[in-house]
Amino acid sequence: MTAAALDPGLRRRRRRERLRNLAFLSPWLLGTGLFFLYPLVTTAWLSFTKYDGFVSPVWDGLGNWKFVFQDYPFFWPALRNTLWFVVIVVTTRIVVGLGLGMLVISVKRGSSALRTIFYAPYLAPPVAATLAFVFLLNPGTGPVNTILGRLGLPQPGWFNDPTWSKPSLTLLALWGVGDLMVIFMAALLDVPNELYEAAALDGAGAIRRFRHITLPHLRPILLFAAITGVIVMMQYYTEPLVAGQVASGQIGGSGQQTEPGYPDGSTLTLPQLVYNLGFQRFDFGAACVIALILFTLSMVFAAFLMRRGSGFLAGED
């Protein structure tokens, strides 16, 4: 090794190689520094300061942390809501996505048309899809409640009722389940058909075949879907924010529109607090506390994905 390093030809080649690596990687090296490391360090530092964006930051120790955990009225509700979404939305999306995938695969004719129909809503821009659902589910003239009324069924207040607002958002998330369906379809088609046939010969019913053949084969992809689902739900921002704003504007006057998480804080999620604290209250220090909490939670799940799904992420080396 040392002898080789002394060889001037080799050394020159090494240097050329290093320059080449730098040239190819330069966008990302700059990008990581500018958009990942720098903001992260600054966020950590700002979280210990009082800063309103005008007067320079002043060291405040744990002041912001105390404020967020003890006095800020929205933190615990938002955390609870985020956990609700993580548990309910991720679970229902996986169940429905898998169900749709199995359904589309078992349909003999028209399965590609079905796939298109179930996949398309996933692509609807979130703001547009949210507006559409607030309209569909609006208690006044919404078609859903009109149909429920004609059928003699109860007509919930959906986005205007604190107990129904999260289920309404779950429906919206389920409408966009197409990405999971496609991933599950690919995994389902990978299960060797002979296994099912052998099991059928042995007299195993559909449920037992599902439990003992399908599920074990899908375990890695289910884990992948669960963890990425959790990470996506941690970032759940646009839909609850827009739903709350639009639904509140539709009933009350303009004064109500600033209430975060309408109705009754029921749609408030953690990422929304960064906006509320930083860009509505101009309390950047406290907003940075929330940012750090979000960062920690996301990285815990990301680490989990990297460890458990190492085969998937690392690629062959």
Place this chain on the structure above:
Amino acid sequence: MSTTTTKATTATGAAGISSTTPPTRTAADRSYRRRRVLEWVAVHALAIALAVLFVMPFVFVVLTALMTDQQSLTRDYWPDPFAWHNVVDVWQTPGFATWWRNTIIYAVVGTALTLLSSIPVAYALAYFRFRGRNVLMMMVIATMMLPPQVSIIPLYLVWAKDLHLTGTLWPLILPLAFGDAFSIFLLRQFMLTVPRDYLDAAKVDGCGDFRTMLRVVLPMIRPAIAAVALFQFFYCWNDFFGPQIYTSENPAAWTLSYGLQSFKSAHHTNWNLTMAATVLVMAPVIVVFFMAQKAFIQGVTLTGVKG
């Protein structure tokens, strides 16, 4: 066993093995067949019912978009008369055409920059051996999973106070020139599937890395490039948080996603114009999807296929 496993013969094969006496065989066979038919009907009925359920939101949105102001205040489903001018009205709403233009600029320029900056990085992470490669790869994955809200405050402060560029599209577009984590990740995963022999052959022919990337690798990973371009285009088109933070102070820099939300408050009582605007925002996405359906589904599968 495998000789009897062609799809059509499984049914008769199963019955043939499990029974020895002819009378029970036909009975079992008949009940099996009846079950198959019932199953077929149940599956297809369910599929059609769910398909209708998934299409209905689109249908109601379009129908409402074509109602007159008065009718949109009622519980009617069907527009009578059809108010086609709603679409024109929305288009002529002050700002709407500008938001449309801004969105196109953001999506097109952003996608181009993402590809230009991400491809070389993915190439290096896939083929070069160097110290710190795994650390770098982990940074890509970590960045991919990072909520945008985590880093927004320092970034906003730089754009607003040092660069004075808030209220323009620059803070949205410029960061994409420094590689996008998800695109890098996806491209790299796909590059790993290119057989090493092709690269070695190129090297033997005296091809440098840059030429190898352009001439050998790029043509072979075309599906991944298409998928990344589509995803990034959609990401920009749909982005709400970025425009909300960086452009909200200047309506001339708004994008459709951000502008659309303000639309409802401007048209307080009537859903028809809001839904017409919604259609106008959704339509391009749906059209692009139908044109490039295969690339999309391939791309989505690509993200999770290695499970």
